[in-house]
Amino acid sequence: MDPQKELINKEYNTLNLGPTHPATHGIFQNVLTMDGELIVSSEPTIGYIHRAFEKLAERRPYYQITTITDRMNYCSSPINNMGWHMTVEKLAGIQIPKRVDYLRVIIMELARITDHLVCNSVIGVDSGAMTGFLYVFQYREHIYDIYEAICGARLTTNIGRIGGLERDFSQEAWTRIDKLLVDLPKGLKEFEKLLVRNRIFMDRTINCGPLSQEMALKYSFTGPNLRATGIDYDVRVMTPYSSYQDFEFIIPVGTNGDTYDRFMVREQEMWESISIIQQAIRKLEKLEDKTTFHADVPEFYLPPKDEVYNSMEALIYHFKIVMGETSVPKGEVYHCVEGGNGELGFYLVSDGGRTPYRLHFRRPCFIYYQAYPEMIKGSFLSDAILTMSSMNVIAGELDS
């Protein structure tokens, strides 16, 4: 390099990648110091959608907290709901029947598919391929139809209750799930043909926002972002919950940790989720028990309405649960599930009252977003945008 050129003082300019992003990712602010097009350093600011979930959880009885957990990772809210229910069940020592476990697995894998569909199609949109987004959202609508048949809501599902599910899957839900298992593979293949071996997409995303294994471990990455670097840590395998140990699935890993690997890991995980749902359906057919959809815990699970009106015990249990008089044992518990973004943990401390004493959410997005300034250092602005969208940062989860 010409030594004369090195003596010239560089002047950096500051660019505000402000809180109002194009509508896809949620609100984060990054103040970038740039040398022309290259990013020298960046300073993120978060908290633009801080809704005080942890404080709110100290005021609500246990069954009302599910609605808060919905709104954390809102692309895959059933996973958050199930995680919360399992945390309370762990604290109260409730045993869940196998059939409920398998039904929960189906719901969680459907949620994982919706989360990865959003992330991957948005990576497409950010690199200019809007078509994938339009086609893929059609399958999300089908999954929303399944959620509606199960619980009545599309996005903020509040699925399940402490002790199981609120009702068994109807015949309509099964029909829709079967139809999805036929349609979704075709749709995914079409989406893959558009992007996976596309020369332009590969040039755009390979080596864009690389992440080394050491950095990923230092910053406590979990989930698809970590698996894209080559480390196969998956909570479903390490600490199995909800009978995941009965299922056979592989954990896809990448090599470089760049955007292309993250995209491919999520793509493969969707195929694995489809296979898990198929296995769950087969296992459900083999079970002799075909009717239970909740554990037998009258202290936590509301009795059916006809019993409430006719039997005294059921009335008393109903009253106690709704008024929050049920005694949750004192103690503390930490439970984690594999959310769409990684290890979603719930640290619950109970003092025996009707509301938790302290509930701390271990939110994967919050923890790994710290590494973002290091990941984009030295890259171009357009690569920084693509890196953020491939990390799947969801604002609701980031700011609790």
Place this chain on the structure above:
Amino acid sequence: MESAFVSEKIKNRFGDRILLDEMSGDMQCITVKHDGIHDLVRFLYDDEELKFRFLTSINGMHFPDGPEKFSIVIHLHAWTHNYRLRLKAYTSQDPPVFPTFTDIFPAANWMERETYDFFGFRFTGHPDLRRILNVDDMVGFPMRKEFPLEDQARYDKDDKMFGR
């Protein structure tokens, strides 16, 4: 890995600074004296047999009526043995002061900022301790028990409807 093995190793090294070592809930939970928490985490990280190299989370707790007012709770995970551990340290200072863990785990950076934002914990040696989720010029620490949940500036709430 068994909890007895972990307890043994920690006791040999730290002896009287360990206040409590029990199975709480589903996890081994070690309560250590306030001045020993950083050394303990450093020991757990460096030790070649234990290898607690993954930081799961750091959070704070506030006990207005308890014997000690504040505590910090750290969850660690040793992947090679698939063993989880919970560490606690209590203090009654206000504001509570702890050493920073960012020299061992860079991931602790934002976790400590969040704990500062919510409870007022001061982490000595933290590179950039300022509020992260709340407004920068906020007064007070919201997760403390005495801080009100609801927006105090609302004028349109009918007290009768809210049971007041």
Place this chain on the structure above:
Amino acid sequence: MSNITKAPPGYEGPGFFATKIDAVVGLARKNSLWPLPFATSCCGIEFMSTMASHYDLARFGSERLSFSPRQADLLMVMGTIAKKMGPVLRQVYEQMAEPRWVLSVGACASSGGIFDTYSVLQGIDRIIPVDVYVPGCPPRPEQILDGVMRIQELVASESIRRRDSAEYKELMASYGMQ
């Protein structure tokens, strides 16, 4: 198919059509609203579903989403607005040129929603004037489309002198804006 939209009431003759200018301007404006999706949280995902092909927003004329407030007509605020975000929202609103309309989508934007906490703004109408509120948590795409159609009705029937009227000026002054 002859007409795509109904003509306003007027007098027709060979080669000409006479109607009020308000009606024509309203008709043109309502079918070509450029929205600014200010999506912050869960309602934003429902908006993405509204924009996608199943519940298409483009057939209402909103094909081009503008992310720059200077080029947008309709500010759609979707999701919770925290107090930290309030000044940003206000700045975005002030940058929009007249005529502008605001659609508040979701319970959080309309009134704070389920988050009655110290950090959430209890309704965006504390800082900017709102035209149509769409309740729901999150509202279904059909509800969002209904909200957009109500905005279209407002746009079509608005007099072009409305922004100069005393009442409007008083409304703006109550928010501290010119």
